[in-house]
Amino acid sequence: MQNPTTDHPIIEFDRVNKSFGDLQVLNRLSFTVDPGERVTLIGPSGSGKTTILRLLMTLEHVTPTKDPAADGGVIRVGGQPLSHMEKGGRLVVANERHLRQVRRRIGMVFQSFNLFPNMRVLRNVTEAQVHTLGRSKDEAEAKARELLDVVGLSAKVDSYPSQLSGGQQQRVAIARALAMDPDILLLDEVTSALDPELVADVLGVLRDVADTTSITMLIVTHEMGFARDVSNRVMMFDRGVIVEEGAPDEIFSDPREARTQDFLRAVLAE
Amino acid sequence: MDLQAVVDSLPRYGEPLLTTIVVTVASAAFALVVAFALGLMTSSKHLAIRTPARAFVEFIRGSSAVVQLFWFAFAMPVLLGIQFDYLIAAGIIALGLNYGAYSSEVVRGAIAAVPKGQLEAATALNLTPLQKMRLVVLPQAWPEMIPSLCAFAIMLLKASALVSIIGVMDITALAGLIGSQAGQDRLVHYSVVLVMYFILAWLIWTGMRALERKAKRGLGVDVKPVKGRLAPEVAAGGVR
DSSP: OOSOOOSSOSEEEEEEEEEETTEEEEEEEEEEEOTTOEEEEEOSTTSSHHHHHHHHTTSSOOOOOSOHHHHOOEEEETTEESSEEEETTEEEEOOHHHHHHHGGGEEEEOTTOOOOTTSOHHHHHHHHHHHHSOOOHHHHHHHHHHHHHHTTOGGGTTSOGGGSOHHHHHHHHHHHHHTTOOSEEEEESTTTTSOHHHHHHHHHHHHHHHHHOOOEEEEEOSOHHHHHHHOSEEEEEETTEEEEEEOHHHHHHSOOSHHHHHHHHHHHHO | OOHHHHHHHGGGGHHHHHHHHHHHHHHHHHHHHHHHHHHHHHHOSOHHHHHHHHHHHHHHHHSOHHHHHHIIIIIHHHHTOOOOSSHHHHHHHHHHHHHHHHHHHHHHHHHHTSOHHHHHHHHHTTOOHHHIIIIIIHHHHHHHHHHHHHHHHHHHHHHGGGGGGGTOOOHHHHHHHHHTSTTOOHHHHHHHHHHHHHHHHHHHHHHHHHHHHHHHHTTTOOSSOOTTOOOHHHHTTOOO
16 A cells, blocks of 8 residues: 555545536535545436546546635545645645646546557556656566556557457556556446446456555446445435445445435346 | 650759759658647647747738748848848748648647547646657657648649749749740640659659558558458457
């Protein structure tokens, strides 16, 4: 665990607002995640789950509040503000330099893999290690080969992404994210773009990662079986607020809220 | 028409042919630099960088290439006191700026066509904006640019004939000159030049095709698979 245990939760959303134009996606959302926790976010599309991951990855930015100290609207990672930075004792919206510093701790795997098609598999996994972590090429390659072995793709190091199946590409993307030694791994519907027969391989790899590391994970998925096995906590979202949260057994076997019951019925009927 | 006279005059095309090639190659190289500079600037999210580049592109595209040529050759020496030792330089700069401005749209378009997910993945890996451009965006945009840049290069070759109107002796100028001499036929000489342009265009086209194939291979795309023999990965059934 790279994050020394502190009193701080590793992720903290403090009354976070996010609007796209007139559309309010997150409405004063507050929650915390402890180091090493695996949290699954479920809910109908448009409920704000993916936005939460994108805010953490700094691909989106919070809708600013007037006075962050009093009104909140701040995301913190390991106790440090992520969406904001301290300047003259006040919290101001983070600039690119601050974001570069804080996002080092976070990795993300995307629904559409987003491997770099101009790089072979090995380089996809080594490039950022060299350029942003300053590792030597040999060091980065050793790390990449080790992780590609974990995801079962040692034989594909010299292939281009266009020569791989979707499931293989996603496993490379997982290796690429892990190579950066993140404290937090964000998984955004990582199996939604895959043919059904390829889903199991990818989930298998993620189960391994969950079993063998203590990386904090935030998972958005429609794979309820996987969510149940891997996560410590499930949060049900609707319209930018948490409707219900609890241990996976509670939520999946005995949801209290009608909205959760409806959602699970709809998903399981698929 | 005296055929022997035409054949005898052919060696005189040697130097003008070289001039046409030099004008084309040099202005194409200059145009490529201009195209990337303006294309990157017009792709910028900063208004202060985007606006002047945009204005420059529109100004160049909105004014006549012939007038620009005359301007660099004859107006600029008077107005700015900058005089080229050789008029050919004025031709290269005017054509390079002109085709660079047009091609910058190709560069901008290809950069814009790189999927947003690529940039997001690069952000997630914490690459700097410069690294994103160099490692992720440009290598993917480049193969997309080549066919359009090839078309512009061939147009540039043909436009190189414009330098003849500022007194540079290229093949077009020579055809007019020889064709008007006694015992020669203008029609025949312009036909000879037509064939020369076609051969040069064909060379450009062939070179660009090779370049495109090479660039596509850099994305793992096999442009011209050997018949009956698939790439090993394809044969293994590993393709989406």
